[in-house]
Amino acid sequence: xxxxxxxxxxxxxxxxxxxxxxxxxxxxxxxxxxxxxxxxxxxxxxxxxxxxxxxxxxxxxxxxxxxxxxxxxxxxxxxxxxxxxxxxxxxxxxxxxxxxxxxxxxxxxxxxxxxxxxxxxxxxxxxxxxxxxxxxxxxxxxxxxxxxxxxxxxxxxxxxxxxxxxxx
Amino acid sequence: xxxxxxxxxxxxxxxxxxxxxxxxxxxxxxxxxxxxxxxxxxxxxxxxxxxxxxxxxxxxxxxxxxxxxxxxxxxxxxxxxxxxxxxxxxxxxxxxxxxxxxxxxxxxxxxxxxxxxxxxxxxxxxxxxxxxxxxxxxxxxxxxxxxxxxxxxxxxxxxxxxxxxxxxxxxxxxxxxxxxxxxxxxxxxxxxxxxxxxxxxxxxxxxxxxxxxxxxxxxxxxxxxxxxxxxxxxxxxxxxxxxxxxxxxxxxxxxxxxxxxxxxxxxxxxxxxxxxxxxxxxxxxxxxxxxxxxxxxxxxxxxxxxxxxxxxxxxxxxxxxxxxxxxxxxxxxxxxxxxxxxxxxxxxxxxxxxxxxxxxxxxxxxxxxxxxxxxxxxxxxxxxxxxxxxxxxxxxxxxxxxxxxxxxxxxxxxxxxxxxxxxxxxxxxxxxxxxxxxxxxxxxxxxxxxxxxxxxxxxxxxxxxxxxxxxxxxxxxxxxxxxxxxxxxxxxxxxxxxxxxxxxxxxxxxxxxxxxxxxxxxxxxxxxxxxxxxxxxxxxxxxxxxxxxxxxxxxxxxxxxxxxxxxxxxxxxxxxxxxxxxxxxxxxxxxxxxxxxxxxxxxxxxxxxxxxxxx
Numbered sequence: 001x002x003x004x005x006x007x008x009x010x011x012x013x014x015x016x017x018x019x020x021x022x023x024x025x026x027x028x029x030x031x032x033x034x035x036x037x038x039x040x041x042x043x044x045x046x047x048x049x050x051x052x053x054x055x056x057x058x059x060x061x062x063x064x065x066x067x068x069x070x071x072x073x074x075x076x077x078x079x080x081x082x083x084x085x086x087x088x089x090x091x092x093x094x095x096x097x098x099x100x101x102x103x104x105x106x107x108x109x110x111x112x113x114x115x116x117x118x119x120x121x122x123x124x125x126x127x128x129x130x131x132x133x134x135x136x137x138x139x140x141x142x143x144x145x146x147x148x149x150x151x152x153x154x155x156x157x158x159x160x161x162x163x164x165x166x167x168x
Numbered sequence: 169x170x171x172x173x174x175x176x177x178x179x180x181x182x183x184x185x186x187x188x189x190x191x192x193x194x195x196x197x198x199x200x201x202x203x204x205x206x207x208x209x210x211x212x213x214x215x216x217x218x219x220x221x222x223x224x225x226x227x228x229x230x231x232x233x234x235x236x237x238x239x240x241x242x243x244x245x246x247x248x249x250x251x252x253x254x255x256x257x258x259x260x261x262x263x264x265x266x267x268x269x270x271x272x273x274x275x276x277x278x279x280x281x282x283x284x285x286x287x288x289x290x291x292x293x294x295x296x297x298x299x300x301x302x303x304x305x306x307x308x309x310x311x312x313x314x315x316x317x318x319x320x321x322x323x324x325x326x327x328x329x330x331x332x333x334x335x336x337x338x339x340x341x342x343x344x345x346x347x348x349x350x351x352x353x354x355x356x357x358x359x360x361x362x363x364x365x366x367x368x369x370x371x372x373x374x375x376x377x378x379x380x381x382x383x384x385x386x387x388x389x390x391x392x393x394x395x396x397x398x399x400x401x402x403x404x405x406x407x408x409x410x411x412x413x414x415x416x417x418x419x420x421x422x423x424x425x426x427x428x429x430x431x432x433x434x435x436x437x438x439x440x441x442x443x444x445x446x447x448x449x450x451x452x453x454x455x456x457x458x459x460x461x462x463x464x465x466x467x468x469x470x471x472x473x474x475x476x477x478x479x480x481x482x483x484x485x486x487x488x489x490x491x492x493x494x495x496x497x498x499x500x501x502x503x504x505x506x507x508x509x510x511x512x513x514x515x516x517x518x519x520x521x522x523x524x525x526x527x528x529x530x531x532x533x534x535x536x537x538x539x540x541x542x543x544x545x546x547x548x549x550x551x552x553x554x555x556x557x558x559x560x561x562x563x564x565x566x567x568x569x570x571x572x573x574x575x576x577x578x579x580x581x582x583x584x585x586x587x588x589x590x591x592x593x594x595x596x597x598x599x600x601x602x603x604x605x606x607x608x609x610x611x612x613x614x615x616x617x618x619x620x621x622x623x624x625x626x627x628x629x630x631x632x633x634x635x636x637x638x639x640x641x642x643x644x645x646x647x648x649x650x651x652x653x654x655x656x657x658x659x660x661x662x663x664x665x666x667x668x669x670x671x672x673x674x675x676x677x678x679x680x681x682x683x684x685x686x687x688x689x690x691x692x693x694x695x696x697x698x699x700x701x702x703x704x705x706x707x708x709x710x711x712x713x714x715x716x717x718x719x720x721x722x723x724x725x726x727x728x729x730x731x732x733x734x735x736x737x738x739x740x741x742x743x744x745x746x747x748x749x750x751x752x753x754x755x756x757x758x759x760x761x762x763x764x765x766x767x768x769x770x771x772x773x774x775x776x777x778x779x780x781x782x783x
Contacts, residue, residue, distance in 0.1 A: 034481035038463065041463055041465065072482070072484055076466050077467065078464075079465060095387035096387045099617060099623055135201060135392040136201060136205055137387050137549065137615075138542075139240060140543060
């Protein structure tokens with residue numbers, strides 16, 4: 001039976017290392033008041049999303065119930081319980097982007113990728129999201145892929161923008 | 169080094185100015201949020217390496233600054249001492265600018281700012297109306313110094329107000345702020361001095377001072393620009409505030425969508441700690457103060473002060489019933505004072521130059537300046553700071569350069585989801601708290617979205633209501649259910665299924681929500697609907713009675729036509745029509761059968777001759 005412990009897959013090893021990282025973060029925040037949201041940010045940074053086991057780990061290590069942690073994480077739009085795709089394509093629908101034609105970009109993206117908002121492509125390469133205002137209103141409408149802000153995007157530009165990320 | 173007193177500040181300033189004075193030229197590259205998206209980092213890296221390559225590092229200084237203001241024209245570069253302002257500066261253009269402007273002193277006019285009103289390039293920044301009409305108090309260092317240099321900040325007079333404040337009593341500071349007439353820049357416009365006075369008088373050893381940097385109003389990006397461009401000014405303003413009310417702990421609550429602001433503020437706070445400007449016994453005053461930044465996680469309601477406190481405490485960002493007010497029992501139960509980012513940016517100048525100087529700007533009960541984020545269908549989108557009382561027309565048409573593509577102005581939406589719209593007939597309104605409120609809009613935090621004739625006001629009202637529905641925290645019934653009902657009615661109207669009674673119901677619901685919702689978010693949520701109904705009732709009626717959308721935005725009401733003059737009979741539209749409702753012979757104009765058309769727009773998207781018209 002001890003062999004089972006030795007024969008961890010690469011994925012399991014990574015997961016274990018991630019939990020250790022998270023434990024360190026929680027340690028760092030110990031003694032400070034009200035740091036649950038900051039810890040959840042760190043957890044999402046490490047794991048890419050907040051599945052049940054991560055929320056449970058946070059709860060157990062910070063002295064909360066899992067339901068409490070879940071009540072907080074589900075309140076905020078930034079926290080996600082579904083795995084990330086390789087590239088997140090986020091269309092801003094803040095007022096300026098909306099006025100400058102943001103919704104046409106969503107329609108075109110759905111057509112190009114064959115998926116709806118909040119869905120992922122079968123190869124897990126892209127997902128489409130509507131994002132809250134990113135504060136780039138002077139460049140509206142904007143599309144944010146991962147952390148890159150693409151400015152003054154027209155529906156016709158989208159295919160080219162997606163191609164930039166396909167090769168990576 | 170550790171700064172212990174005013175003499176140390178002067179020493180740092182003199183040393184920095186002497187160093188700076190050695191250079192013959194300074195190249196300022198904008199590192200504001202807009203320019204970052206326009207890849208200004210590449211421009212800056214190129215300029216630095218090219219200056220090195222030319223062996224000019226002793227003569228030319230390269231400074232990476234915060235936002236200069238003209239966000240749509242990035243990356244932008246300013247060359248001193250000539251003060252020539254270049255736009256869209258790619259690395260290729262930067263090479264020309266260094267070769268010709270910096271080395272030979274030759275202005276490259278075609279790369280400089282183009283003024284849409286005057287229809288010409290204006291090379292010198294001081295001659296450009298966009299800049300010349302502004303009065304900068306809040307942004308007086310933003311875009312003019314490297315955002316990460318505490319020495320540059322001190323050289324521009326930074327931390328002298330703090331030193332002066334430490335020589336004053338708490339009452340004197342609060343009095344000065346009260347006398348200045350400064351009002352909260354986050355939206356509601358509550359007098360800052362009165363708020364601070366309550367904080368000062370609140371009993372307790374532990375108090376907190378908080379900066380609201382949640383800036384959730386979609387279309388607003390002033391606070392982001394201020395923090396990213398001049399983070400030390402926020403530290404100084406909050407320190408003075410902390411000293412005035414007797415708080416030793418400061419918190420900045422910044423939204424998660426602003427990673428650059430978070431990074432730059434945290435770096436600045438770290439530097440301030442190293443220099444003894446945060447921490448124990450600041451400037452030898454015996455006053456201890458530190459600031460921690462907490463990141464939000466994407467909830468509009470957290471801009472409301474009690475919800476914001478819940479979020480800093482790590483809870484769901486739901487508002488709390490007032491009283492108790494934050495100054496009585498706020499963050500972690502301690503007396504707490506919360507101000508907006510921009511409010512803190514006024515403090516240092518008020519202390520340094522006095523309340524009377526500050527109050528000399530503005531009109532009536534609105535003193536000082538206001539920073540606006542100009543966006544939407546306006547030519548010069550970006551960040552501007554103007555004295556209170558400037559007519560809206562001047563702000564949009566002179567500073568903003570007017571409407572894009574020669575379109576007609578329709579409305580200016582001010583105050584975001586809590587605000588309202590100002591129409592053509594009120595364009596000469598003075599921009600101040602009272603005038604805007606009397607028109608059914610609000611000053612808000614400063615998001616100003618300009619809308620052209622291509623914007624449907626009913627759809628805009630629907631857009632804001634959708635936003636509120638997504639963001640309502642659900643704690644109180646009027647906001648949770650009332651706004652849902654309002655959204656359903658608006659959706660019905662834009663789909664062409666509305667009735668005239670719906671307008672009465674919308675107004676009735678609006679008043680009930682305004683009167684009964686628990687927090688500011690809910691109480692102001694109906695404003696965009698009330699404002700559009702009162703200003704654009706005809707547009708609502710066109711949707712309801714005529715089943716048409718005058719701006720041709722609402723797709724359910726749109727009809728597609730083929731212009732026989734433009735149609736070449738290429739058949740592309742007919743082949744792409746999913747319901748085969750387009751007929752016509754090759755090389756002859758085609759016709760759409762309106763009874764079968766599903767208004768998908770495929771014909772228009774595919775037409776190469778612009779012959780398909782939506783109306």
